[in-house]
Amino acid sequence: MTDVLLCVGNSMMGDDGAGPLLAEKCQANPQGEWVVIDGGSAPENDVVAIRELKPRRLLVVDATDMGLNPGEIRIIDPDDIAEMFMMTTHNMPLNYLIDQLRDDVGEVIFLGIQPDIVGFYYPMTDPIKQAVETVYQRLAGWQDHGGFAQLEAPEPE
Template sequence: MILIVGCGNVLFGDDGFGYEVIKRLEEIKLPENVKLIDAGASGAYYLMDIVDENVEKIIIVDAIDYGLKPGEIKILSVDELPNIRKYTFDAHAVPLAPFLKDLAEKGIEVKVIGCQVKNLPIPEINPGLSEEVKKAVDKAVKIILEEIL
């Protein structure tokens, strides 16, 4: 099974990127071995609960802040994830990198598809993606389809 997990909170601007990618993928007929999950702001908790022996690959989709151009997509392998407790890709304050690295050591292929944010108004509520990140949704969908088909 392939899990595609969208992380993020639609109330906080570009943080809704993962949700928008999952929503777009739901409109496409995907292979039966692909499961889509809108994990919201609880990506790490979902992963810890649903990963079992049938999972071969996990693709995490989330907003990131790596100082790139807004809307730029960055594909990360587990080897590229930081080895610190708190970092820019964190599935919303839950240390996710160590868990993903453990899964990779167990033979599960892990990729992170991150999109550089422009508008992240936390703690102010301001739903909706910036134009740059909105355009990146289609790019991310294309990358995911290439990964799973």
């Protein structure tokens, strides 16, 4: 069974480049048996390729504003993405992408990295580079949620 790592983000937008940096690291020196796809800022363009792979699990990694300290990493329940109005820089909200793939993928895991600065031509900050390295190191022995904590959804008002 195949495991797919979908890295999402725009490397020209500072910390939003976390996903592409992870893809670059994995392509240079693979960790584990992951099929790595750099989805860039339009990951919806990769839906057909992911479906054809029929992965056992899909790990989506993206810089996501979760209201945490820069570089903090959390597993986000895909069902919470829309409800929490998570800000991303992508053409399509990631919950739509995940909904499109749910029937073709055994398990979808969404991993968010809290960015600090997202803006054109800003360099990536050190906390985000360190977070990408942490994720990269955990890929080889990935089990369950890779040892990352679940993001707590806010209580409904």
